[in-house]
Amino acid sequence: MKIHVLNSKELVNKTVSEHLIKFVREHKTGVLGLATGSTPIGIYEALVKDHKENNTDYSQIRTINLDEYVNLDQNHPESYYSFMHRNLFNHINVKPQNIHLPNGNEKDLEMACQSYNDVLKNNQPDIQILGIGANGHIGFNEPGTSFDSSVHIIELQEQTRLDNARFFDSMDDVPKKAITMGIKNIMDAKRIILIAFGENKSEAVYQMVKGKVTENLPASILQKHNNVEIYLDESAASKLF
Numbered sequence: 001m002k003i004h005v006l007n008s009k010e011l012v013n014k015t016v017s018e019h020l021i022k023f024v025r026e027h028k029t030g031v032l033g034l035a036t037g038s039t040p041i042g043i044y045e046a047l048v049k050d051h052k053e054n055n056t057d058y059s060q061i062r063t064i065n066l067d068e069y070v071n072l073d074q075n076h077p078e079s080y081y082s083f084m085h086r087n088l089f090n091h092i093n094v095k096p097q098n099i100h101l102p103n104g105n106e107k108d109l110e111m112a113c114q115s116y117n118d119v120l121k122n123n124q125p126d127i128q129i130l131g132i133g134a135n136g137h138i139g140f141n142e143p144g145t146s147f148d149s150s151v152h153i154i155e156l157q158e159q160t161r162l163d164n165a166r167f168f169d170s171m172d173d174v175p176k177k178a179i180t181m182g183i184k185n186i187m188d189a190k191r192i193i194l195i196a197f198g199e200n201k202s203e204a205v206y207q208m209v210k211g212k213v214t215e216n217l218p219a220s221i222l223q224k225h226n227n228v229e230i231y232l233d234e235s236a237a238s239k240l241f
């Protein structure tokens, strides 16, 4: 686990986006595992800017997203489908058929989980971008999720719903369930880049890096992955040293 503490969010965004741009230029048909939430927005902005200025080509790149809300219309502005198109996909030349997100609106959600597992079998991320929740969740794998989990439906913890409520008109509108890649799926990625900003992530970051590997802190499993880079601003790293 390589830890990089940089002195600003901007420098983290610049460094991580440069890694991704280099990967895309060197692996025309590569698979990018992407995350949502506020953390990766600056990185996606940098990818869009580079594409516009340097024509970095995404036409054969495949994308895999970690998670999606259940029973939230795909075109709702806060669905992860909408989030990803607004922040990235609408501004680069990735092909719609190469974009993959779990489907939270299937009637048969177990079927939705199975079919996304199949998608993952054929599109294993070469690089998986991760954020981390204040409670140490990765994707929507809340504390207590099995390390052996594959794609599954999860009840969102109140804290996670509260953290995401800022994007919805009212608490009632915040979905209660999500469909998410499991921890085993995430660990199958060849390379993982986790980014965290801010004091509110410092405890989760500390436990992820220095704590016990335990299902009570899902991100701690990353200690067992052989190719993980953690990019932090100084606030998120404040409990590490």
Ligand SMILES: O=P(O)(O)OC[C@H]1O[C@](O)(CO)[C@@H](O)[C@@H]1O
Pocket (backbone or CB within 6 Å): 035, 036, 037, 038, 039, 040, 067, 130, 131, 132, 133, 134, 138, 139, 140, 160, 164
């Ligand atoms: O980047 P944020 O907005 O702090 O979110 C942290 C984590 O919470 C989630 O958005 C899920 O609630 C994850 O996808 C994300 O990695």
